[in-house]
Amino acid sequence: MKRKLAFLLVLGILALAPVWVARAYSTPNLTTWPVYEDRFYNYDGEYSGYGGNSIDWPVTMVFYNNATVDKVKARYWGTTSCGTDMFLAVSDGGGMQWDSDHGTKDGCSNPTQPNVRHMRVYAVTPGDRMYNAAWGYYVLATTHWDKNEFYIWLNVDTYGWSEEIEEYVTDWAWSWGLSVADDAVYLGNPENDYWQGKHFYQSNGYASIVDIP
């Protein structure tokens, strides 16, 4: 009996192994992107000090002029209670630092809403905003779908489609009467619609910008 139980336990562990094994995602395009006097990585990543073999998503949004992390999140879905932290290397002077954020989501994945939109918003900490003479007070963001995250235990969860969420975020800003420029800033992070594990990478390399007045 004990042997059978042990066998079933091992079988169960093996069945769930794909869920538990964390996969690292990579890109050859990760680089420090200089914009005026500031710097940032053009992808966020899984831990502070990440490199090209542990990225998460391309930076697709710049909220500028009079923005802060909290002001941007408040305009969308507030700070989520169900996101995991990722990191972005940013510098507003004084060197690169690794800001973490679990983002803003339009819900937590559940049976009635398995797919949720997810945006992580970054700036130097403390401060939660950066300043330069061209963008004013600005923050950076990555965008993606979290699909079927509720069914992660069935190993059917997938993530990505950054361009779709970028468009959704800018459309929403447009509907509020904010000044929006689609794909206005090149950030050198193109990803040509392909799967890498559970991630679907989709980026034209340009970020859209939204004026937070």
Add this chain to the structure above:
Amino acid sequence: MRWSDSIPLLTLLLVSCLAGIMFGPSSANAGGGVALIDSPGLWTLDKLGSQDITLDSPVGEKTIELGFELPADAKQGPETWYVMRLDYSIRVSSSSGIGAMYLSGLTNGYASAQIETWTEATKDGGLMTKWSTVDLLDGYREYSSEVGEVQGTFLNYMQTKGIRPGSNTLTFKVETAGDIGVENVTILKSSGIQLTDESPPRLKLSVQAPPGPVRIGDTIWVAYTLSNEGDYPAKEVVVRVQGDKGLELTESTEHALGSIDEGVTVDGLFTFRSLEKGSYTIPLDVYAKGGANQPYSRIVLTVVPPNRVRPAWTIIGLSVVLFAGVAGTALTVGRNRLGFRSSPRRRV
């Protein structure tokens, strides 16, 4: 904001404008027109036609607008610079909840002042008021007060797009979020726009590297010169470099240079050892707290194999040279003994 909310404010502004016109020190504004900012110095609100501006119990979003004129050639740098000065006083209620308030200063809709004030509960059940600023010269600064009294002077170089020739609008904006209770916000009449020829710190980087390919096993140096061509010290300056697997950095990746005063030049170098053949891009990045720029450089270095000289061929080569030398000497001695004389070489 409802129209009725803004009536007291508009009245205040109207009175302020009239007072400014009647008693203000600005000759440019004395004729009743909008002030023209055309000479260096601080153009305070009272010169622009306003006195202290106070908002009582602001909730949501409130804005106040003032007009001013700039000359036809007005732009932000590199010869003249526009700096926003915001002298402010904020009173947070002792019964305030947790929340935040933003006081912004904008020109033509572009922000160059942003004071974030927020409340935090203390461990003993009290309330702490904190506020922070971010500017081009000093970056992030944070302050706190246990009595809810927030006062300060904020200076910042304005956004490039915030300056335009002709008519301009100076806007002060208050936004609240959460349950913060603000009794009043005052923008003092000593606030305004400063026109100056002093630029923010401006760092110039030049890099010198070996001009041609380097060979495996070589030790090479990448030298840099960093100078501050601005009018303020560049603070917390760091030069960072990154090696590669085939071009190994033999020392720390960072040089922390501290503060570089205006007009000062600093030299430094990084040492690498070449390990594998290939082409390597070495990034040099300069970071500094505040400032108008943070220069960088990307150097491409090519590593090639060393000149291969096998030991066996070296021995053979040396033997040939030695043999030729011995044979030549023997022949000369023999010729001399036989009576041959060598004639001196002519020089043409």
